[in-house]
Each structure stands twice: as structure tokens, then as C-alpha cells.
Amino acid sequence: MRPALPAVTALITAALLTASPALADAPAKTPKVVASIKPVHALVAAVMQGVGEPTLIVRGAASPHTYALKPSDARALADADLVFWIGPELEGFLAKPLEATATKATAVELMEAPGVALLDAREGGAWDPHDHGHDHAHEGGHEEVNTHVWLDPDNARAMVGAIADALEAKDAAHADAYRANAERTARGLAALDAELKAALAPVQGKPFVVFHDAYQYFEAHYGLNGVGAITVNPERRPSAKRLSDIRAKITSLGAVCVFAEPQFEPALVDTIVQGTKAKKGVLDPEGANLPDGPDLYPTLLRNIAASLKGCLGT
Incomplete structure (x- = not known):
């Protein structure tokens, strides 16, 4: 007598898993992540610790104000699942490649992250004439904004939250690790903030x-x-x-x-x-x-x- 179909299926599955243990416990695939500038890369790397490492675009002493995309950067963007950047007001060199090259990636504009407070670019006195080439009209209603948002640790904490949310949405298998890393990073930023307030007073x-x-x-x-x-x-x-x-x-x-x-x-x-x-x-x-x-x-x-x-x- 032939075994019933469900029993046959169970036997085949058991045999496959015995022959290839990796099939039974295959590791979850880590998304390919790109970060634009070093401070953004640092925050993304903190949230990804123990899971994966993001690729950095603007390396060393290069500046986003004058950066020209390299072929290796274009390849990283083409392979990316997630791209974290401040936004086109700062990394203008990334705006077109994100549309043309990073076609499968989700681009996360951290200047738009919930909780990030923006400051208008300064004018008057020793701050003008005002012709910032890297601070442009902003969709959020600001005529001109200062783009260096990461230098406020409160903004950095908000950015960490947005980074964790985007990583969890793309990679649910590692959601617990991303959230734990984000919470630890936020606590570290709060302690750093208190330290610097005392030092600068x-x-x-x-x-x-x-x-x-x-x-x-x-x-x-x-x-x-x-x-x-x-x-x-x-x-x-x-x-x-x-x-x-x-x-x-x-x-x-x-x-x-x-x-x-x-x-x-x-x-x-x-x-x-x-x-x-x-x-x-x-x-x-x-x-x-x-x-x-x-x-x-x-x-x-x-x-x-x-x-x-x-x-x-x-």
C-alpha cells in the first residue's frame, strides 16, 4: 500500500532537510545599504551593528559640496536596497543617480525624518551676501534651509529612529536587532549631549x-x-x-x-x-x-x- 500524499510530502521534506541542513536554517539575507556622507554612515552603521555594514559614498576628506560620483559609487547604488542621505539640498550630486541608477532602492531623505528640526539659512551681517549653492528651496515650506542637520544631537536621535524604521521595513528578520541597536544608540547620544553641554557651558x-x-x-x-x-x-x-x-x-x-x-x-x-x-x-x-x-x-x-x-x- 502506498503512503498517503501528505505522508510522502513529509518524507521528502525531511530527506531534503537532512541532506542539506542549510535549507532548514538559512540565514536571512541582509539588505544592501548605502550611506551618502560619513556622519550618516556612522548612524546607519550603529543601527546595523551585528547585522551588516553600509557602503559609504563620500569617503575620506571629500566634501558633498564638491563631490563627483565615481563608477564604484554607481555600482553600489545600482545594487542597493536602501540609500540613506540628507537630501538634494546637500548631496546634489546624488539626486539624478538615485533616479537613474538606484532603481531598486528605497531612498530615505533624513532631512525629512519625523522629529528632525530644520533651521533657516542665516542672512544679514557677516552671514551675507547670501548665495548658498548647497541650500535650496525646501519642499517643507522653508525658502532656504541650513542642511547640516546632523550637528544637533536631537536631530541625530530622530534620524536614528528613521534609519531603524526603514531597515525594519526592508528586513523584518532582523527587526529586533535594529531596534535594540537604535535604542542603545539613542541612549548613547543622550549621554553625549549631556557631556557636551557641560563642556561648552x-x-x-x-x-x-x-x-x-x-x-x-x-x-x-x-x-x-x-x-x-x-x-x-x-x-x-x-x-x-x-x-x-x-x-x-x-x-x-x-x-x-x-x-x-x-x-x-x-x-x-x-x-x-x-x-x-x-x-x-x-x-x-x-x-x-x-x-x-x-x-x-x-x-x-x-x-x-x-x-x-x-x-x-x-
Whole structure:
């Protein structure tokens, strides 16, 4: 007598699983994830710890303001399931490739993440003439926005939540790991925030000038007193008149420090501080010289705080 069909099916299934144990316990496929810039990559890597690693587009000391996509970047985008970026206002070089190349990917614009607070780009005084090439009209109703949203740790926590949500939606098998990582990262950011508030309290109110207006979120969050920028567009070298105007304003505003950036001609600061009492420092909004990975973001904020305190506090 032949066994009933369900019994045959059960025997075949058992035989296959015995012959190939991997079929019984195949690991869940991890999505291929791409992150645009180093701070975004750091937050994504923190949420993906133990599951997978995202691919970074803008590496090393390169800047999203001047970046040109490489063939390897295009290949990563073509293979991606998820792409995390700030948005077209910052990484303009990614806008068209996301449409044309990353055809199977879900693109997550973190500037639009729930809970991210946006600040309008500054104008007036030493912040103008206003011609930011990287801050454009914003769909959320802002005529112009400052795009460096990650430098407010509250925004970073909101971004971590959006990153975890997107990863869970794409990869439900690892949802528990993503959520646990996101919660741990949020707790770490809260502790970091308290640490930096205490460290920066003594230099609140002391005026300083930055290379370009990348630090508005950091300044607003910690009550700092940035009074102007050397250039309003880091893609263009400031004119001689602009440099002369900034030098005059350093004196009139009593700026204690002028900060360069590693990505953009720090030697300009030497020219600007000549004949003034201002000291020189370096601020890096993106972690140009920091190793990639989940530790980059807290190190980035600590380095900015240390540079500000070191120059303003002496």
C-alpha cells in the first residue's frame, strides 16, 4: 500500500532537510545599504551593528559640496536596497543617480525624518551676501534651509529612529536587532549631549567666525555665539573684498577665534586674522580625518566641542 500524499510530502521534506541542513536554517539575507556622507554612515552603521555594514559614498576628506560620483559609487547604488542621505539640498550630486541608477532602492531623505528640526539659512551681517549653492528651496515650506542637520544631537536621535524604521521595513528578520541597536544608540547620544553641554557651558556667548555656515545647529543647541562665516558658498573661493569685509567684522564684533575646515583651504584663515586679535582653530563638520564606522559620530561632536572650547576658552 502506498503512503498517503501528505505522508510522502513529509518524507521528502525531511530527506531534503537532512541532506542539506542549510535549507532548514538559512540565514536571512541582509539588505544592501548605502550611506551618502560619513556622519550618516556612522548612524546607519550603529543601527546595523551585528547585522551588516553600509557602503559609504563620500569617503575620506571629500566634501558633498564638491563631490563627483565615481563608477564604484554607481555600482553600489545600482545594487542597493536602501540609500540613506540628507537630501538634494546637500548631496546634489546624488539626486539624478538615485533616479537613474538606484532603481531598486528605497531612498530615505533624513532631512525629512519625523522629529528632525530644520533651521533657516542665516542672512544679514557677516552671514551675507547670501548665495548658498548647497541650500535650496525646501519642499517643507522653508525658502532656504541650513542642511547640516546632523550637528544637533536631537536631530541625530530622530534620524536614528528613521534609519531603524526603514531597515525594519526592508528586513523584518532582523527587526529586533535594529531596534535594540537604535535604542542603545539613542541612549548613547543622550549621554553625549549631556557631556557636551557641560563642556561648552564656559564658552557660551564668546563670538567666533567659521569657514562656512555649517555649525548653526550645533551653535543653537549648545547656546554658542557664531557671528559670521568666511565664505557663504564653500564651492567658491571668497573674493578679496569678502575677505577684507570679514577681517573688519572680526575686529568690530570682537571675534575671539576664526575656524578653518580641513576640506577647504585652511590657509585662508592666516590671511584673514592678520592684523586682528583673533586666534585660529579648525572645525570639521563631517569627520574628514576620522575612520568610518559607528564611533565616528560621537567622536565628531566631541572634536568640534574640544576645538571650540580649546580656542574660545583660553
